[in-house]
Amino acid sequence: MEQKKDPYRIEAVDRALVLLTLLGERGELSVTDAGRELGVAPSTAHRLLSTLCHRGFAVQAENRLYRPGPQCLRLAGPGREPRLPELIRPYLERLFSQVGETVHLMVRTGSEVRFADGIESGQPLRVGLRTGARMPAYCTSGGKAMLADLPATEVDALHAGGLAPWPGEKIKDLAGLHRELRAVRRHHFGLNQDESEPGVTAIGASVGVVAGQHAALTIAVPTARFTLAGTTTVAAMTAALRESCEEIRQAFAIPAP
Structure with a gap:
């Protein structure tokens, strides 16, 4: 990705933003899929997803899949308040x-x-x-x-x-x-x-x-x-x-x- 050439890029922040994008596009995400998309070990993906959960940007639903959390839904944009x-x-x-x-x-x-x-x-x-x-x-x-x-x-x-x-x-x-x-x-x-x-x-x-x-x-x-x-x-x-x-x-x- 082109952003990797940015000298000010912070790896962990970039990975978290990629996960937020994937959650928004797909609606749900497994640890395995997250690791594959980021090119990291499942344990690293799990820590990132757990951090997003801690801050309310993701929640772990049934079948251990992760879905957008309340903070994600609050960022839906002007004119659309989540129900x-x-x-x-x-x-x-x-x-x-x-x-x-x-x-x-x-x-x-x-x-x-x-x-x-x-x-x-x-x-x-x-x-x-x-x-x-x-x-x-x-x-x-x-x-x-x-x-x-x-x-x-x-x-x-x-x-x-x-x-x-x-x-x-x-x-x-x-x-x-x-x-x-x-x-x-x-x-x-x-x-x-x-x-x-x-x-x-x-x-x-x-x-x-x-x-x-x-x-x-x-x-x-x-x-x-x-x-x-x-x-x-x-x-x-x-x-x-x-x-x-x-x-x-x-x-x-x-x-x-």
Whole structure:
């Protein structure tokens, strides 16, 4: 390449920029491909990619492939702000690869939540995608997690007219909602067991405000399987969920809820 004749060229910086270009052109990159394109050993390529991940310019997705990170997407240029699902998708994919159950990105609008993105489990018995659906926040796991971020006075204001009736609801009034939100704050996740719909159990954790939207990640499991799962399995899912939310907060410099 002609740039190699530039006396001011810094090898490591140049290699990192080549990797950023490849990520932008291809959408994903393996360590082997990165090493081959740079003409370096896989271990060197791995260190470079890991550095890009550390700074938010790349993320490691499922199948150990690297994809553009949130900082890359922020450089998309004037006139094109990356949508929230684009920013969060790599983290959603990684969570899915860890738990193997249906996962969703959820955003809050007032007292409701909207399912903004999701990945459906491949298991024979599974929870289907709810992308685009809207539900009252108080009867969903992610909605509870996001409501728990708010001061009690704001929760009261959102539900000034009372809780919207919802089939299967277990929280009947504001006092019950506040008791539930106190439990969410203690455990750092929300639980929805057959509240949004029969046969579905979900756990959700708040990410905070990303790109101007209050967001949460959720894992949805058929209630029959969740009930049979041991405490170790449930604890592992909860840990993966909270870890994914923490990674997003670190990448976007979001204060912990």
